[in-house]
Amino acid sequence: MISIVTASYNYEQYIGETIQSVLSQTYTDWELIIIDDCSSDNSIKVIKSFSDERIKLFVNENNLGLKGTVKRGIEEAKGDWVVFLESDDKITPDYLEKKVQIAKKYPEVNLIFN
Numbered sequence: 001m002i003s004i005v006t007a008s009y010n011y012e013q014y015i016g017e018t019i020q021s022v023l024s025q026t027y028t029d030w031e032l033i034i035i036d037d038c039s040s041d042n043s044i045k046v047i048k049s050f051s052d053e054r055i056k057l058f059v060n061e062n063n064l065g066l067k068g069t070v071k072r073g074i075e076e077a078k079g080d081w082v083v084f085l086e087s088d089d090k091i092t093p094d095y096l097e098k099k100v101q102i103a104k105k106y107p108e109v110n111l112i113f114n
Helices: 012-023 043-048 065-076 095-105
Strands: 002-008 030-036 055-059 081-084
Touching: 002 012, 002 065, 002 095, 012 030, 012 043, 030 043, 030 065, 043 055, 055 065, 081 095
Parallel strands: 002 030, 002 081, 030 055
Antiparallel strands: none
């Protein structure tokens, strides 16, 4: 399984497209860990509008900043691999599938990035 970690803070206008890009993956063994860092806009409402059990929302009680929020995302992750996805970015439908192919081809690899 792949854990996708997304830190979110006031990205209401982008986070829906980010989530949709994950839902469109050809590789389906993933979890999307979204850590909201005390957004004051409707980011949480947008995130909750998606009903897929693989999407897991955690809301910080206090604003932790990017470093603390990403760290919490890593701690919540259950996957064998962790992918970082910014809350205003999108990934192509075959993104995870290509990463899995590389990991299988080169099992000694510990880090894949682009």
